[in-house]
Amino acid sequence: MAESYCYKEVLPFTAMIAIECTSVGVNILYKAATEKGLSYYAFIAYSFAVSTLFLLLPLPFVFRWCCTVLHIHHYLLQFKSIILYKSILQFFYVTCAFYEGQEGFLRSTCLSSSEFSSLELVAQLCGYKGLKYTSPTLFSALSNLLPAFTFILAIIFRMEKIDLRRSSTQAKILGSLVCISGALIVVLYKGPTILSTSYPQPSPIVDSLMGSTSQTNWVIGGSLLAIEFFLVPIWYIVQTKIMKEYPAEFIVVFLYNLSGTLISAPVCLLLETNLSGWKINRDITLIAIIYSGFFCTGLGSLVHTWGLHLKGPVYVSIFKPLSVFVAAALSVTFLGDSLYIGTVVGAVVLSLGFYGVIWGKAKEELSEDFDIRPPSSSKTPLLRSYKVKDNEDITFSDS
Secondary structure, X not given: OHHHHHHHHHXXXXXXXXXXXXXXXXXXXXXXXXXXXXXXXXXXXXXXXXXXXXXXXXXXXXXXXXXXXXXXXXXXXXXXXXXXXXXHHHHHHHHHHHHHOHHXXXXXXXXXXXXXXXXXXXXXXXXXXXXXXXXXXXXXXXXXXHHHHHHHXXXXXXXXXXXXXXXXXXXXXXXXXXXXXXXXXXXXXXXXXXXXXXXXXXXXXXXXXXXXXXXXXXXXXXXXXXXXXXXXXHHHHHHHHHHHHOOOHHHHHHXXXXXXXXXXXXXXXXXXXXXXXXXXXXXXXXXXXXXXXXXXXXXXXXXHHHHHHHOOHHHHHOOOOHHHHHHHHHHHHHOOOOEEHHHHHHHHHHHHHHHHHHHHHHHHHHHHHOOOOOOOOOOOOOOOEEEEOOOOOEEEEOO
16 A cells, blocks of 8 residues: 555656756756757757666667566567658658647647657747747746646646535646746746845856847747647646557557657758758756766656556646746845845745646546446346246246
């Protein structure tokens, strides 16, 4: 019982928080890498390639374990037979979707790794392009839309049960709203200073990365970020459906990254023809690519897929607003920024929202475990009647 609780409750909670902590620095490193001349198209392609190499190393051991324990030989044969031509088709889908709108990704509802990796590719294209036009601050603020979009889509696709009379449903709805509100408090409200540091002014590098974007198109950047945070919940929904048919997280994520590499390389080469934007220098550029490929595209996708398989899309998305608080905490610790009362109040509100959603999910799972279903037919008799005839055997009947 204790091991089951640790695996289903404690371990997912800890893993999601750890991934959010490690993914906070991706935006800062990306901005620093692009300041050095790296194209954001190249950054996406390199990240997929690094994550594929990272997952390729333990693949033989995981493959053998999956074949012996999960018995997914036929799934792997299906993947092997379709991955090549699916990737070629999705090359056309991604190009059309990028230039002509998102209609091409209506086809991404099919359960295949190449298709949902294409969906993630378009989300990253919109996200990094929007981040180029805006700032990490706006990125963190708009990421609060992710839980709301995910919850709405999960209801539409009937992946979340809604019964307003149940306390578990009320807790999930209120917890999601409270969590989003707490993240907005951290972003929009500073308040008085609680803890000041010895650094009265931020460094020029930090100011360059986190500063205002008055010379950029804020509206276009914000719109692209909003598109990304609408596509990511769709990615969650599709990934959850994939895991129901292919219950092998590592292999699915590896094929997803492999397909993403095969798709993103030609697409990004078409979109970025300047070869100087593909140059990797031995500085923050190399660090940003390795960090993004390992922690975000590789390990982050693996943990998110495992969480989607175990807990569902709403549980995974509710951790996204935590990145706002994590970014504020890391800024105080490593960058010497001041701690404001708005950060503390927002953190408390975030904690209450987390508790509400997690409590609601736990109570819902508990009620499902102890749900007693009625018999398949109410007309089926519980006892069989019998008749005894003189000098004959006993005969049974169901009526």
